[in-house]
Amino acid sequence: MTMPSPNDNTKRLLFKKMLLIRHFEQKIAELYPEQEIRTPVHLCVGQEAVAAGVCAHLRPADLIFSTHRNHGHCLAKGMSVKKMLAEFYGKESGCCGGKGGSMHPCAPEHGILGTSAIVGGGIPMAVGAAWAEQMRNGDNIAVAFFGDGATEEGTFHESLNFAALKNIPVVFICENNLYATASPIRHRQPAAGSIAAKAKGYGLPGELINGNDVIEVYQRVGEAVERARRGQGPTLIEAETFRWFAHVGPVDDTETGHRSADELARWKNKCPIRRMRDHLTIENILKSEDEKNWSIEFDINFAGALTFAKESVPPTKELLTTHVFA
Amino acid sequence: MTMPSPNDNTKRLLFKKMLLIRHFEQKIAELYPEQEIRTPVHLCVGQEAVAAGVCAHLRPADLIFSTHRNHGHCLAKGMSVKKMLAEFYGKESGCCGGKGGSMHPCAPEHGILGTSAIVGGGIPMAVGAAWAEQMRNGDNIAVAFFGDGATEEGTFHESLNFAALKNIPVVFICENNLYATASPIRHRQPAAGSIAAKAKGYGLPGELINGNDVIEVYQRVGEAVERARRGQGPTLIEAETFRWFAHVGPVDDTETGHRSADELARWKNKCPIRRMRDHLTIENILKSEDEKNWSIEFDINFAGALTFAKESVPPTKELLTTHVFA
Amino acid sequence: MPWTTPSINISYASKNSKGIRELSYREAICEAQRQLMSTDSRIFLMGEGIDDAGGVFGTTLGLADEFGCERVVDTPIAENGMTGVAIGAAINGMRPVFIHMRPDFVIISLDQLLNHAAKWFYMSGGQVSVPLTIRCVIGRGWGSAAQHSQNIQGLLTHLPGIKVLMPATAQDAKGLLIAAARDPNPVVILEHRWLFDKTGHVPEELYETPVGRANICRYGSDVTIVATSIMVHEAMLAAEVLAADGYDPEIIDLRSIKPWDENCIAASVQKTGRLVVADTGHQYGGVAAEIAARITELCFSALKTPVRRITLPEAPVPAAASLENIYFPGQLEIIAAVKDVSGG
Amino acid sequence: MPWTTPSINISYASKNSKGIRELSYREAICEAQRQLMSTDSRIFLMGEGIDDAGGVFGTTLGLADEFGCERVVDTPIAENGMTGVAIGAAINGMRPVFIHMRPDFVIISLDQLLNHAAKWFYMSGGQVSVPLTIRCVIGRGWGSAAQHSQNIQGLLTHLPGIKVLMPATAQDAKGLLIAAARDPNPVVILEHRWLFDKTGHVPEELYETPVGRANICRYGSDVTIVATSIMVHEAMLAAEVLAADGYDPEIIDLRSIKPWDENCIAASVQKTGRLVVADTGHQYGGVAAEIAARITELCFSALKTPVRRITLPEAPVPAAASLENIYFPGQLEIIAAVKDVSGG
Ligand SMILES: Cc1ncc(C[n+]2csc(CCOP(=O)(O)OP(=O)(O)O)c2C)c(N)n1
Ligand SMILES: Cc1ncc(C[n+]2csc(CCOP(=O)(O)OP(=O)(O)O)c2C)c(N)n1
Numbered sequence A, B: 001m002t003m004p005s006p007n008d009n010t011k012r013l014l015f016k017k018m019l020l021i022r023h024f025e026q027k028i029a030e031l032y033p034e035q036e037i038r039t040p041v042h043l044c045v046g047q048e049a050v051a052a053g054v055c056a057h058l059r060p061a062d063l064i065f066s067t068h069r070n071h072g073h074c075l076a077k078g079m080s081v082k083k084m085l086a087e088f089y090g091k092e093s094g095c096c097g098g099k100g101g102s103m104h105p106c107a108p109e110h111g112i113l114g115t116s117a118i119v120g121g122g123i124p125m126a127v128g129a130a131w132a133e134q135m136r137n138g139d140n141i142a143v144a145f146f147g148d149g150a151t152e153e154g155t156f157h158e159s160l161n162f163a164a165l166k167n168i169p170v171v172f173i174c175e176n177n178l179y180a181t182a183s184p185i186r187h188r189q190p191a192a193g194s195i196a197a198k199a200k201g202y203g204l205p206g207e208l209i210n211g212n213d214v215i216e217v218y219q220r221v222g223e224a225v226e227r228a229r230r231g232q233g234p235t236l237i238e239a240e241t242f243r244w245f246a247h248v249g250p251v252d253d254t255e256t257g258h259r260s261a262d263e264l265a266r267w268k269n270k271c272p273i274r275r276m277r278d279h280l281t282i283e284n285i286l287k288s289e290d291e292k293n294w295s296i297e298f299d300i301n302f303a304g305a306l307t308f309a310k311e312s313v314p315p316t317k318e319l320l321t322t323h324v325f326a
Numbered sequence C, D: 001m002p003w004t005t006p007s008i009n010i011s012y013a014s015k016n017s018k019g020i021r022e023l024s025y026r027e028a029i030c031e032a033q034r035q036l037m038s039t040d041s042r043i044f045l046m047g048e049g050i051d052d053a054g055g056v057f058g059t060t061l062g063l064a065d066e067f068g069c070e071r072v073v074d075t076p077i078a079e080n081g082m083t084g085v086a087i088g089a090a091i092n093g094m095r096p097v098f099i100h101m102r103p104d105f106v107i108i109s110l111d112q113l114l115n116h117a118a119k120w121f122y123m124s125g126g127q128v129s130v131p132l133t134i135r136c137v138i139g140r141g142w143g144s145a146a147q148h149s150q151n152i153q154g155l156l157t158h159l160p161g162i163k164v165l166m167p168a169t170a171q172d173a174k175g176l177l178i179a180a181a182r183d184p185n186p187v188v189i190l191e192h193r194w195l196f197d198k199t200g201h202v203p204e205e206l207y208e209t210p211v212g213r214a215n216i217c218r219y220g221s222d223v224t225i226v227a228t229s230i231m232v233h234e235a236m237l238a239a240e241v242l243a244a245d246g247y248d249p250e251i252i253d254l255r256s257i258k259p260w261d262e263n264c265i266a267a268s269v270q271k272t273g274r275l276v277v278a279d280t281g282h283q284y285g286g287v288a289a290e291i292a293a294r295i296t297e298l299c300f301s302a303l304k305t306p307v308r309r310i311t312l313p314e315a316p317v318p319a320a321a322s323l324e325n326i327y328f329p330g331q332l333e334i335i336a337a338v339k340d341v342s343g344g
């Protein structure tokens, strides 16, 4: 029941999506020192394959629930760069009207019904949203993205139990980047256990995959998405990956704490984008000008979005107490 | 590494302890309609083998953390019938000075540092108490008793994770009596999962045992206690059993809800006390007058305790606001 | 009790109301849920053991049979996670009513309630609201002690983003629950178990008691008593004694704890010059503190004496009957307070 | 700031104090922990990432190296469970200090804090107390928004059984933390991140700032300003402006939020006849509501105007700088309030 390898076009799209995310994050990293983005940014450089590989299977009406580290997921799901950037710049034209900042993006038209920055907070909401679909006999599904740290919260367990009990069309995607802030996973979880292995306790399939191989992500998550859509219930996927920047901000955190430059270098060698580029090159799928063209496309788009974001007006004080209640 | 079968004397003591618990609970059931015990009672008739088999391994300085359904655990750990009864009768001489009622017994001298009636509430406390022992290089251990329902709470997961991470000397004893209040486990947990199986996700031993066979409980828990004491970490034990009375009070709840008279009858057939009596009889360990003598002993003890409880004074109003702070 | 009749504010039961029957508070809640589920397929009930023989103190009896276990959902014991699940369903088009048997269990879910439900609409810039209703039975007595008898309105009202209702009558038990279920925001309703048998005149139709409006249960002239939940009944009992002694209290059932009807209370205090607030909760920063602080701001010159608060003592709930009996204030405390603020 | 010097209340640093240095609030906290751990083997620190390079905004720097990771314990992300673990350790002879980077995460642990820690001693009839200290960094700014910038003292003070402290100076940051760690009860300390760089004169020795005592930072005659945490500094800034305009405010640093020093404040209000309360938290049932309600009870006839509360607006914390800047009140609001209660 393994999903076949994606076709050439899909592979190109996966690659392009990863490039888009990397491009966005690097731009944010460049702009951040200007101090005009006055909201904490949790960059996902190094983790692009998961967002791209998962969201490639999702329809606009499928839902995703993300975390503080949401940029990649949101972009992969279709969120507008303009609205996201305007939100980062604290503008009324932002995806949350300036009220959410970088940690709570919302774009209902793309299946993003809001984002929690409480670790573990979004997992049960994904289950509930998928349950609503099930109750209506819809065939949309929900995906919960979360980190390794989130699997330590009680909500992770409570969510798996309920999703398994009710056979809810949700896919749990844990991006295990081996750290939670500066805390290594060995400080937080027993070495003899594993995140994927926890699924068995609920009678669910649990799979450990290479989160830096977008084709593997695409195939394995594709099966999980299909299972969910066919009414065969949830899956827990642990995708091993690594973030390149520090927990928050465009900062190098190696040698100041538990992460070492060595460890980072090893993971940079496993760069998901380079890996896919190599693959596409060998397979002759990538045209020589593709990357350059895309890069120009991203630059133009981003520049337009940035102008939009910078020129938009900030929310005025009458908006301070609106939207407390609907 | 299986613990040998208990010797004859231990078997007699296990049996006697079960009888004590049964006797106590039945007396409470008889007295309850008088409406002088003005606190909810969660009777454990049918589940005596777990309390007896577990606590037989514990020293006074070992700690237990129990639940709303705590009478058996407390009695097995050495709690005075007098003080417990006085507490039920709302007296100052009770084990909590009348402030706790039936759900929060406390007897530090017997390793009972208080009891939570929040489902799942006591589990992390057991881990923390055992951690304190570990930090002091002590060799006392802690036992967390809890029901099947409690394994649905996030604290169960958080506790297992931390205990496994730090190799904490704690034994998790889940009494799976198949119900939480009137709610059957199939309403609450996926059929394909299991409580004991969850241990694997944390790299812990997890065992499903017959909670109505006091010898099996004694042997299997004995191994877990020894592992904990030797610094080999925690164990999760799921003991299958059944309660005879309704969730709360001396009530028959069959045919009014999800529990059926049939199901109860089947479990009464598996009565842990009868099972052990049969075994002791076959093995010729029980003297013919034993049970009668013990019963007289329990009666006399209980009668004295009851008089004490009834004659003790209730806490007076100056005590209403004492003990808020130490 | 006589006052349950006049207190039906006919203005919010429509003109051609299908008739008014004597129903208990319990029956009124059950009827509200039945009518809500019959008329809105998005509404469903969830909670621990809500389909069992007890039927949440009788308030969900028959509903599982009528609507099936997909709409009357027995849940795992996982208050925080299940609240998150409810929020997820709510933002995706459903209207969950999550039922808790005890307020203490709501405390476990405060992460999802306060960090999530209360903030979701705001954080999304007004795009995604959370039409979630939490029903929670409160109560007291029978030695249930510190972890099973708390009053939590003071915790729920403090942070912005959640509405809190406490019906004192059968009419409002129905009307406020309907209002809550139709509200696009998170609303918590605290229902007092000791009121479940109390009857009142309840319209048959589906009507809303407006959120944010208090109810004047007794008109009076020389002191205002604002009460919540069962304290409304204690106040009405107190009024009989007080009236015999020559006092003429005005009694206001707050009903809607947040938002609350400060205009109604301020108008009363402008008239009476004296205010006693009788809440079922604790004192420090409780509902009574807010009313006292705010009404003092609004009516400073009218107030002849400081606002008197009747609240729980500064201790957890004790188990022993001897202590429990004196723990919960009632009509005696209200009588004493009224006499005291009235100068003896 | 000049007032940090006179506000050292020498009475609780002992006579033969080993000397007073200029230390930052951050350093004072760090020193308190170092001295506590050096002198009491039962004390240990725990929390998410507390051993990392940032060292909880610098307040735990060096401690993991000095005391080892068994006493400076990096924990899983599981606030409720780990609070339960801390309680278990506390009742079994240890003295945990559980550190949270943000108040919002404490909300996740309210089951263990409010249902357990706050009630354990009472439920046990005075046998088992919970010597647990929770340190929590509060703050604001940089678009951290609704789930990372809350003020929770209003939630923690409502139910009986927990003490809540909010140091505004380096001296108290050290003295109150020591008092908390030695207290046999659960104590929550809320430390404001914007104060971490502020310096003060801090005694070298291990001293306690007494819990339940306020600190008069400025003596004045015509209005009392009670402030919490960073609002104390805003009030001191406001006082300079107000003094230039002919006002003479008395400024009281509440410090100990629960229990609180009602005698100190009442005495001041008896003198000044006017009270402004400036809290960092929300209004409904917040700390300011309690102080307003209680002081009005105690000083009704002395009060010339109703107590004025300065609190957060009734909304979650917004992200955009344009909104965030006006969300948090400061000296301007205090100046306006003082002028207003003083009749223009
Ligand atoms: C409940 C809660 N506790 C703590 C935090 C602070 N915090 C923010 S992100 C983070 C680490 C999360 O780690 P992980 O889940 O692995 O996600 P990653 O950052 O690695 O993507 C922590 C502890 C939080 N936001 N919420
Ligand atoms: C957090 C919490 N939720 C709900 C309850 C109400 N309640 C009391 S006992 C119980 C069932 C517990 O079931 P289980 O853990 O299996 O224990 P058992 O009663 O079967 O021994 C429930 C739901 C509670 N006390 N605490």
Ligand SMILES: [Mg+2]
Binding pocket: A147, A148, A149, A175, A176, A177, A178, A179, A180, A181
């Ligand atoms: Mg991580």
Ligand SMILES: [Mg+2]
Binding pocket: B147, B148, B149, B175, B176, B177, B178, B179, B180, B181
């Ligand atoms: Mg059970």
